[in-house]
Amino acid sequence: MLYFQKVSKVYPDHSTALHDVTFTVNRGEFLSLVGHSGAGKTTVIKLILGEEAPTKGTVSFESVNIHSLRKKKLALYRRKIGVVFQDFRLIPSKTAYENIAFAMEAAGRTDAEVAADVPDVLELVGLQKKMSNFPRELSGGEKQRVAIARALVNQPELIIADEPTGNLDPINAHEIVQILKKINELGTTVMLTTHNRGVIDDLKRRVITLDDGAIVRDDEHGKYSL
């Protein structure tokens, strides 16, 4: 569903973040992207989200070149992707419920759909009792669950989790990965970037290893090998 073809990215300060990267993400896959800091993981995600444009090559979702999309189409395209970040990126002025509802409202869902789906997805991540809490009143693990619920609620085709366990203790990290596995088993493609060796070795799924902006390994049942 997602195609990187000979993609290079050079930032305005002449630093090369990616060099001639080619890979494909298949529908229903659980793919992990590993690498040191500065290996290019974040750049890959920014390219997928259309936050950055490649210097060379193309990034396509299905048959559409992401970087040829205009503002409006880009917003529509982003609704097909759910994103979870290491720093959660919740809207601080909105409650857990409102954060998730906002993603649905932005996608143009009706009030009835919002009222029906938000409690369901909060239940899926085990947070139905905290729906009225603001992000500042939640623990790191709880915030990440809200972020996952928000990413999930529009039934995206792809969920990108960028270091989702980076700020969490091992128990919470394990729980977050279990939730992502559950989501993947329900049919959603998941792309995970992480530093966490335990998480990768535990998953036993496809692993792409990036080093210095290039792909050095792509293993079907990979292990953390850096």
Add this chain to the structure above:
Amino acid sequence: MFFIKLKRVIKAGFINFWRNTVVSLASVFVMTTALFVIGGMVLSSALFSSLIVDVKDKVDVNVYLRTDASGQEALALKESLEALPEVRSVEYLSREQALVDFRERHRDDELVLGALEELEDNPLGAVLNVRAKEPSQYEGIAVFLEGDPSVGTTPAPIVDKVNFFQNKLVIDRLSALINILQRLGVVVSVVFVCIAVLVTMNTVRVAIFASREEIAVMKLVGASHNYTRGPFIAEGMMNGIVAALITTALFYPVTLWFSNFAGNFFGDFNVLSYYLANIVQLLFLLLASGLVVGFLASWLAVRRYLGH
């Protein structure tokens, strides 16, 4: 869908306005100050206009007729003066009335009254009291009087003296001053309003700067530019509405204090009654200004963080 989105945007704006108490208070305070400047300009320009009308009204030119001029001749001159386009009114004061007025003015002055008794005849001539539409037009009227056959060098002139030539300097200065004041008023108003609007915009910008992460997240979850911008604009417009209501109410104690303080310094003009008579127009003006400033300030501030 449009109305659902509009409803959501307004609701989100209202919730933000309500929850960000400190930021909302600061924005409303600054905007109230800005609107107060705008309202103050409106009220003081009304005050100035009435003051100028008052002063203009006090300026006149007196045409003193000779004692041997007949009533008919005087009325003929009055009519020809009234035919001038510059002239607003001409008041005729007969010799007898002039004497009565003179006595009244000097009723406590024994010496003057005694001297008057010594005279056999009424020493005063009739007077034509001429008012022009604009102070600058007195010169034209005076020139007309000089060229008139009944004045100056022509045989049997009936005009003894026109006091314009004594008052010329004062009248010229006054019309120049009024001109300058009116222009200055416009310039000062524009400058003050610009400053007020800029300060408001900066405050809103700082408030929205704190929300730049929020804007980035909204974009990431796929909100369109308009949907991201909407709640901020709604919030800015709410600031404007609240500030307009506060400002309108605030003008009551201010004008009350001012009218007590100024007394009848400004003649018949009373700021308080002017404010009360025009409160609805003032409220609408301030609401419109508040809405426009709130909208523009938020729109410009968010635009910065929306990017592509």
